[in-house]
Amino acid sequence: MAADADDFESLFERYHDAVFRQIVLLTRDHTVAEDVAQETWWRIARSLKTFEGRSGFYSWACRIASNEVKRWWRRNSRPRIVGTEPTDDPRAGDQQRDLVEEALRRVPDKYRQALLLEIWEGFSIAEIGQALNLPEGTVKSRLHRGREKFKEQWLKLGGQD
């Protein structure tokens, strides 16, 4: 790992917050999210040499994070039943935020990743393309579809147009 330490540090610096926010979205619990984030980056550090770059680092990291969330649920005997989980979110009780988060969870991963990189992380189209290893045209398409899917889910969940 010593040979890739610089790569790892710079990737961590660039993507930690984005990956962490994806984990918070999936777990709805900041304490659990920190545990999962530790496991995720530990695995990334050890698998970095085998990463081929086919899907873009951010997609790969989000996939590892999703797997770690599932593993956490299995270890803690908590099959995630949609809509019944308690939350350790410090801003819990904000109905609109809960609705937004649930709508985002229902947007397919590939659209959600691009959308949140733009809106939460402030990435440019080019930066999103690099993170996901996609041409800019596809990024724009995913952003457009992501917004459509979010609105669709938002309305389905009872949000106001």
Next chain:
Amino acid sequence: MTFDADKLIRDAKPEVDPAMRSRVLDAARADGAAVLAAHRPGSLMILLRAAALVALALGAGVVAAVLRAPEPVGQPPRLAAESEQVEDLRRRIEMVEALPTSTSVVEELAAAQIRLDQFEIQRLEQALDTLVAERMEVREQREREQWRERHIAHVREHFAKEADATVERLREENGLTTAQEREVRALLSEHGKQAEALIGNCYKSGRHGNDVHSQFAVLADETEKKLNQLLDEQQQRGFEAEAVLGADPADWAPSADFEDASDVDAWTHWMTVSE
């Protein structure tokens, strides 16, 4: 008032504690290797006893795990008999170790007995390993079938919706004719069936590595070519191939709206075999 998705999403942005970031980085840098407690060397009998007891504990643990596995009929008599034999051996080793060690003849007899018992332990362990492996294979096959059924049902439902939405968009925005619509629907339907077949294959034979990626990519490419032959230039521009044809196995993942632990397992399994 115009719907502002960006503002809604921006307002829901989770905060990241800088102290937490440092903790995550420290954890990622930490050496995760477990450190085994050092075993203090002692006499031959102490070492042999430790090795024998570890082997017995492993065998007993495996037996316990297998006995806990749900079975349609009662526990096979073979397993129960072999569990008893493992217990007998443990008692015998303890008796031998309790013998006085004041004479060399007694020591030699004790060492020989332990060696014999260890050969027997090895034989029993191999038999237990075979039984456990057989039982696990049956269980895994049942699980894989359940996951496959859920996966295909989910993909079928969602692909149908995506195909309908695509055709509707082409008709409303790019003037798709009735004849074109018939042919496009037929092509998309065939595409969905071939994708389901690729998914089904993964459940038969486990990991495919890069094969899965190239298979989905080739399928998407072929369908896109056929569709482009049916559509004019403007319609081709309006057709978002990437959104509906799914060149990446991740586009065909099972549902992520987990309703039970089996959904979690099915999703994780797909991510593993399609990676």
